[in-house]
Amino acid sequence: MNLGKVFSEVSPLLFKGVQVTLEVTILSLLIAFMLGLVLSLMGLSKTPLRWISKIYVGIIRGTPLMVQVFYLYFAIPQLLQFLGFDVRFTSFTAGLITLTLNASAYMSEIFRGAILAVNSGQMEAARSLGLSRGQAMRKVILPQAMRICLPSLVNQFIITLKDSSIISVIGFADIMYQAKIYVGRSMQAFATYTWVAIFYLVVITILTQIAKIVERKVQI
Amino acid sequence: MTAQIKVDNLHKYFGKLEVLKGINIEIFKGEVVCVIGPSGSGKSTFLRCLNRLEEPTEGDISVDGKIITNKDANINKIRTNIGMVFQQFNLFPHLSVKKNIMMAPLELKLKTTEQAENKALELLKRVGLLDKADVMPRQLSGGQQQRVAIARALAMEPAIMLFDEPTSALDPEMVGEVLSVMKELASMGMTMVVVTHEMGFAKDAADRVLFMDEGIIMEEAPPSEMFTNPKNPRTIEFLNKVLSA
Ligand SMILES: Nc1ncnc2c1ncn2[C@@H]1O[C@H](COP(=O)(O)OP(=O)(O)OP(=O)(O)O)[C@@H](O)[C@H]1O
Numbered sequence: 001m002n003l004g005k006v007f008s009e010v011s012p013l014l015f016k017g018v019q020v021t022l023e024v025t026i027l028s029l030l031i032a033f034m035l036g037l038v039l040s041l042m043g044l045s046k047t048p049l050r051w052i053s054k055i056y057v058g059i060i061r062g063t064p065l066m067v068q069v070f071y072l073y074f075a076i077p078q079l080l081q082f083l084g085f086d087v088r089f090t091s092f093t094a095g096l097i098t099l100t101l102n103a104s105a106y107m108s109e110i111f112r113g114a115i116l117a118v119n120s121g122q123m124e125a126a127r128s129l130g131l132s133r134g135q136a137m138r139k140v141i142l143p144q145a146m147r148i149c150l151p152s153l154v155n156q157f158i159i160t161l162k163d164s165s166i167i168s169v170i171g172f173a174d175i176m177y178q179a180k181i182y183v184g185r186s187m188q189a190f191a192t193y194t195w196v197a198i199f200y201l202v203v204i205t206i207l208t209q210i211a212k213i214v215e216r217k218v219q220i
Numbered sequence: 221m222t223a224q225i226k227v228d229n230l231h232k233y234f235g236k237l238e239v240l241k242g243i244n245i246e247i248f249k250g251e252v253v254c255v256i257g258p259s260g261s262g263k264s265t266f267l268r269c270l271n272r273l274e275e276p277t278e279g280d281i282s283v284d285g286k287i288i289t290n291k292d293a294n295i296n297k298i299r300t301n302i303g304m305v306f307q308q309f310n311l312f313p314h315l316s317v318k319k320n321i322m323m324a325p326l327e328l329k330l331k332t333t334e335q336a337e338n339k340a341l342e343l344l345k346r347v348g349l350l351d352k353a354d355v356m357p358r359q360l361s362g363g364q365q366q367r368v369a370i371a372r373a374l375a376m377e378p379a380i381m382l383f384d385e386p387t388s389a390l391d392p393e394m395v396g397e398v399l400s401v402m403k404e405l406a407s408m409g410m411t412m413v414v415v416t417h418e419m420g421f422a423k424d425a426a427d428r429v430l431f432m433d434e435g436i437i438m439e440e441a442p443p444s445e446m447f448t449n450p451k452n453p454r455t456i457e458f459l460n461k462v463l464s465a
C-alpha cells in the first residue's frame with residue numbers, strides 16, 4: 001500500500017483518463033444543452049410536440065444509465081445487424097450518446113423549471129410591445145431563465161462528469177477504466193482508487209469554483 | 221368622428237366564470253378614459269382584451285377601423301400601436317434602462333441602433349430620468365421604474381396607451397411623479413385608457429370616466445358629472461367608499 005509509488009505510476013494514466021473524461025463530458029453537455037433547450041420548449045408548447053418531449057424525458061429518467069449504455073453499445077447494433085446494417089458504435093460514441101441523452105432529459109427539466117420561474121409579467125410586457133412569442137422567448141425569457149438555472153446546470157455538469165465513469169464498463173478509456181487496468185496489473189486497489197477519488201474531487205472542485213465566479217458575474 | 225377603439229358586445233369567460241358580460245364602448249382619438257370600479261369587476265380583463273393579452277370569448281374590438289379580434293389579424297403588428305403599462309412595471313431586469321427602451325424597436329427592426337438610442341434618450345429626458353440611462357432597473361425606485369416602463373412603451377410610438385393601475389404598487393410619495401408624466405402625455409393628445417384607483421387623476425385628466433361593476437360598464441360620464449352627480453346606485457356606493465377612505 002504505497003500511495004506515493006502508486007501515485008507516480010498511476011497519475012500519467014489518470015491524467016490521460018481525465019482528458020477523455022472531460023472530453024466526453026463537455027461534448028455531451030454542449031449537445032445536451034441544445035437538445036435540452038429544444039425539448040423544454042417543446043414540452044412547454046401547447047402542440048402535440050409536448051408529448052414527444054414528455055415521453056422522451058420519461059423514458060430516459062425511467063431507465064438506469066448502465067442499462068442505456070449497454071442498450072446502445074450491444075443491443076442497438078444487434079438490432080441494426082438483424083435489419084441488415086452493419087453498424088457498430090465505438091465505446092466513445094456509445095458513451096457520448098448515452099451521456100447526451102441523459103443530460104438532455106435532465107436539462108430539459110431544468111430549463112422548463114427556469115422558464116416557468118420567470119415572472120409571467122415579463123412575457124406579457126414583451127408581447128405588449130409587439131414581439132412574437134419566439135422573439136419574447138429569445139430576448140426576454142431565456143436570458144433570465146439561464147441566470148436562474150445556472151446553479152442547476154453546474155450541478156448537471158458535475159452529475160454528468162460522475163456518470164461518465166459508468167461508461168468505462170464498455171471499455172471507454174476514462175479515468176475509471178485506466179484505474180481498473182492498473183489495479184489489475186498492480187493489485188494496488190486501495191492506493192489507486194484513493195487517487196481516483198482525489199482526481200475527481202479536485203476536478204469537480206475546480207469546476208465548481210469557476211462556476212461560482214461565472215454565476216456572480218451574470219447575476220441580475 | 222369615428223372611434224379609434226370600438227368595442228362591440230365584448231364577453232370574456234375564464235372557464236365557466238363570466239368576467240365581462242357585454243361591453244360596448246367607443247373611444248376617440250386623443251381621448252383620456254379612466255376606468256374605475258371595485259376589485260374583481262373586470263377592469264383589468266377589459267383593458268387586456270384591448271391588446272388581446274386576453275382573448276375575448278365573444279364580441280369584436282376594432283382599432284382604427286380594423287377588427288383586431290379576427291383570427292387572421294396580425295396581433296403583433298397591432299400591438300406595436302398600443303402601448304401598455306402594468307401595475308408591476310415589468311421592466312426587463314437583465315437589461316439596462318436604455319436597453320429596456322431600445323429592445324423592441326430594434327428586435328422588430330423599426331429603428332437602427334442609433335435611432336433607437338436617440339429615441340430612448342429623448343424619452344428618458346421626457347420622463348426626467350436621462351441620468352439613469354445606463355443603470356439596471358433594480359437600482360431604481362418604483363416610481364422611476366414605472367416612468368421607464370412608460371418610456372419603453374412610448375418607444376414604439378403607439379397611438380394608444382393602456383395603463384393598468386400604474387400607481388397601485390408605488391409608495392405614496394412616488395405616485396405624483398408617475399401621474400404627472402401621464403398627464404403630460406394626455407395633454408399631448410395621446411389616446412389613453414387608464415384603469416385607476418386615483419380619483420384625483422381621473423378628475424383632473426380624464427375626458428370620460430367609466431364605472432365598471434360585475435363585468436359591465438354601469439355608468440359613464442365626464443368626471444365633473446361622475447364625481448359630483450353619479451346616477452347609478454352602485455356608482456354612488458362605490459364612490460362613497462373610495463372618496464371617504
Ligand atoms: N387568468 C384568469 N383566470 C381565471 N380567472 C381570472 C383570470 N384573470 C382574472 N380572473 C378573474 O376575473 C375577475 C375579474 O378580474 P380582473 O382582474 O379583471 O378584475 P379587476 O377589476 O381588474 O380587479 P382589481 O381592481 O382587483 O385589479 C376576477 O374574479 C378574477 O378572479
Ligand SMILES: [Mg+2]
Binds near residue numbers: 265385
Ligand atoms: Mg386589475
